[in-house]
Amino acid sequence: MARAAISGRLTWQxxxxxxxxxxxxxVKTIAFDxxxxxxxxxxxxxxxxxxxxxxxxxxxxxxxxxAPNGTRLDLTVVRIADGEVSPYLADELKPGDRIELRxxxxxxxxxxxxxxxxxxxxxxxxxxxxxxxxxxxRAAAGSDVDTRLLFSSRGWDDIIYRDELERLNGNxxxxxxxxxxxxxxxxxxxxxxxxxxxxxxxGPSPAERPRVYVCGPTPFAExxxxxxxxxxHDPQGIKTERFGPTGG
Amino acid sequence: MPPISRGFHRKRQPDADPxxxxxxxxxxxxxxxxxxxxxxxxxxxxxxxxxxxxxxxxVSWPWEEFVALPSETITTDIHCVTKWSKLNTSWKGVSxxxxxxxxxxxxxxxxxxxxxxxxxxxxxxxxxxxxxWVAYEFGGAPLEPQHGGPARMLIPHLYFWKSAKWVRGLxxxxxxxxxxxxxxxxxxxxxxxxxxxxxxx
Amino acid sequence: xxxxxxxGNAVAGLLQEVFAAxxxxxxxxxATCHATDPVGATHVYLGAGIVLRCPHCDNTLAVIxxxxxxxxxxxxxxxxxGLAL
Numbered sequence: 001m002a003r004a005a006i007s008g009r010l011t012w013q014x015x016x017x018x019x020x021x022x023x024x025x026x027v028k029t030i031a032f033d034x035x036x037x038x039x040x041x042x043x044x045x046x047x048x049x050x051x052x053x054x055x056x057x058x059x060x061x062x063x064x065x066x067a068p069n070g071t072r073l074d075l076t077v078v079r080i081a082d083g084e085v086s087p088y089l090a091d092e093l094k095p096g097d098r099i100e101l102r103x104x105x106x107x108x109x110x111x112x113x114x115x116x117x118x119x120x121x122x123x124x125x126x127x128x129x130x131x132x133x134x135x136x137x138r139a140a141a142g143s144d145v146d147t148r149l150l151f152s153s154r155g156w157d158d159i160i161y162r163d164e165l166e167r168l169n170g171n172x173x174x175x176x177x178x179x180x181x182x183x184x185x186x187x188x189x190x191x192x193x194x195x196x197x198x199x200x201x202x203g204p205s206p207a208e209r210p211r212v213y214v215c216g217p218t219p220f221a222e223x224x225x226x227x228x229x230x231x232x233h234d235p236q237g238i239k240t241e242r243f244g245p246t247g248g
Numbered sequence: 249m250p251p252i253s254r255g256f257h258r259k260r261q262p263d264a265d266p267x268x269x270x271x272x273x274x275x276x277x278x279x280x281x282x283x284x285x286x287x288x289x290x291x292x293x294x295x296x297x298x299x300x301x302x303x304x305x306x307v308s309w310p311w312e313e314f315v316a317l318p319s320e321t322i323t324t325d326i327h328c329v330t331k332w333s334k335l336n337t338s339w340k341g342v343s344x345x346x347x348x349x350x351x352x353x354x355x356x357x358x359x360x361x362x363x364x365x366x367x368x369x370x371x372x373x374x375x376x377x378x379x380x381w382v383a384y385e386f387g388g389a390p391l392e393p394q395h396g397g398p399a400r401m402l403i404p405h406l407y408f409w410k411s412a413k414w415v416r417g418l419x420x421x422x423x424x425x426x427x428x429x430x431x432x433x434x435x436x437x438x439x440x441x442x443x444x445x446x447x448x449x
Numbered sequence: 450x451x452x453x454x455x456x457g458n459a460v461a462g463l464l465q466e467v468f469a470a471x472x473x474x475x476x477x478x479x480a481t482c483h484a485t486d487p488v489g490a491t492h493v494y495l496g497a498g499i500v501l502r503c504p505h506c507d508n509t510l511a512v513i514x515x516x517x518x519x520x521x522x523x524x525x526x527x528x529x530x531g532l533a534l
Contacts, residue, residue, distance in 0.1 A: 433515075
C-alpha cells in the first residue's frame with residue numbers, strides 16, 4: 001500500500017494569473033501564483049472554481065503541467081468551442097485576474113524520480129499535461145532514467161509543448177510523435193492512431209517492467225491500455241488518467 | 249461570497265418563459281448525457297418490454313409488437329436534478345396507460361427496471377392518466393443509445409432520473425421500493441416544482 | 450467501453466474534501482468479484498450522482514450524491530477499503 005500522498009482537508013485558495021502563453025491555436029497555458037501553495041507532485045491536478053457576479057459558479061479539474069516551483073503552477077487549457085469555462089480561461093483571463101483552486105489532488109497518478117523507471121508515457125492530445133509535469137520534474141532533478149514519450153496529436157501545429165519537448169529530447173528521454181489527421185510534407189514519423197505495433201516499436205518491452213502512464217480522452221486511454229496488455233505488459237504497472245467531456 | 253472571477257459568466261442560455269422553469273433550474277440548448285453505468289447495447293432482436301410482479305398474468309412485447317401499439321407524439325419540457333432543463337423536447341412512445349391496460353393488478357407502485365441493473369420507483373398515480381410513456385423516438389428519430397435507446401421511460405412531471413434509460417419493463421409492487429438513486433440519496437418522489445431533489449427535502 | 454467513463458482520479462478532490470485524506474491510493478476490494486484496485490483505477494460514471502464501478506466486473510462499488518452542503522456516500526460494493534495512515 002502506497003504511503004498517503006498529501007492529507008488534510010482541502011480548502012479553496014485564491015490563485016492569481018501571472019502569465020498566459022499560447023501553446024497552439026486552441027491551447028493556452030496559464031501560469032498561476034498561489035500564495036500559500038505547499039507544492040505538488042508531478043501528475044497531480046487541481047480543481048478550479050469560477051464565480052460570476054450573479055453568484056453562478058462552475059468547477060472544473062485541470063492537471064498541473066509544471067514541475068513543483070515555489071508558489072507557481074501552470075495549467076494548460078484546451079479551448080472547447082461552445083464550452084463555458086475553457087473559452088473564459090483561454091480568451092478572457094488576463095494576468096492579475098483571480099480564480100479559486102483547491103489541491104493538489106491525486107496520489108495515484110504521480111511519478112517521482114526516486115521511483116525510477118524505465119518510464120513509458122503515452123499521451124493523447126491534452127493528456128500530455130500531467131505527463132509534462134513528470135518530464136519537467138525529471139529534467140529539473142537531473143534524472144537520466146530511461147523515459148519514452150509516445151505523443152498522439154492531430155497535426156504538427158497541434159503538438160502542445162512541441163519546442164520544449166524537442167529541446168528536452170536526449171539524456172535518456174525519447175520523444176516519439178504520431179500525427180493522426182495531417183502530417184507535414186516531409187514527415188517520416190507515425191501517422192496513425194496508437195496501436196500495439198507502435199507501442200512495441202517504441203518500447204520498453206514488458207520484460208523491462210516499465211512504469212506506464214497513459215493519459216487522454218477515454219477512448220484513447222482504453223485503446224492504449226488494451227494494446228499494452230495485449231503486448232504482455234503487466235496491468236498493475238499501467239496507470240491511466242482519463243479526460244472526459246466534463247463541461248469544457 | 250467567494251471571490252469573483254472578472255468577466256466570467258454562465259454560458260448564454262436560450263430565452264425561456266420563466267413560468268416553465270422550475271426553481272433552481274437553468275435552460276440549456278444541449279442534451280447532456282448522464283449515466284450511472286456503461287451504455288447497454290441490446291439489439292432489437294433481443295429486446296422486449298415486460299410487465300410483471302403483482303399482476304394476475306405478466307405480459308411481454310417483443311420490439312415489433314411494441315412499436316405497433318398505439319403511440320403518441322409528446323412535446324414536453326424535461327428537468328434534470330443536476331439543474332438543467334430542456335424545453336420543447338419531442339418524443340414518440342407508448343403511454344403507460346396503454347401498457348398497464350394489458351394487465352390486472354391491485355398494486356399501488358411500480359419499479360421501472362433497465363438493462364444494466366438501473367431501477368427507479370414510482371407511485372401508480374405518477375405513471376397513469378397520461379403522465380408517463382415508454383418512448384422510443386426523440387426529435388423524430390430513433391432514440392440513440394446514449395440517451396436511453398432502444399426505449400426509455402418518459403415521465404416529464406418528475407426529475408428526469410425517474411425517466412429510466414434502457415428500460416425493459418415495469419414491476420408492479422404492493423409496497424414502494426426505492427430504486428437506485430432513491431436509495432443513494434435522492435428524493436423518493438422527485439417533483440421539480442417542489443424542488444424535491446434529495447432525501448429529506 | 451463508454452466514452453463518457455472516467456476513473457477515480459476524477460473524484461480525487463471530492464473524496465479528499467469529504468474524508469480529509471488522499472483516497473485515490475486507497476485499495477478497495479470488490480464485494481462481487483474480489484478483485485483489488487486502487488480507487489484511482491475504478492471506473493467512474495457521472496449521472497445524477499457519481500457512481501464508482503469495479504473495473505473488472507462493473508459492480509457498483511460506491512455511490513456519491515451531493516449538493517453544496519451535504520454528501521451521501523454509500524460503499525455499496527466494496528468489501529474493504531485499505532488506506533495508509
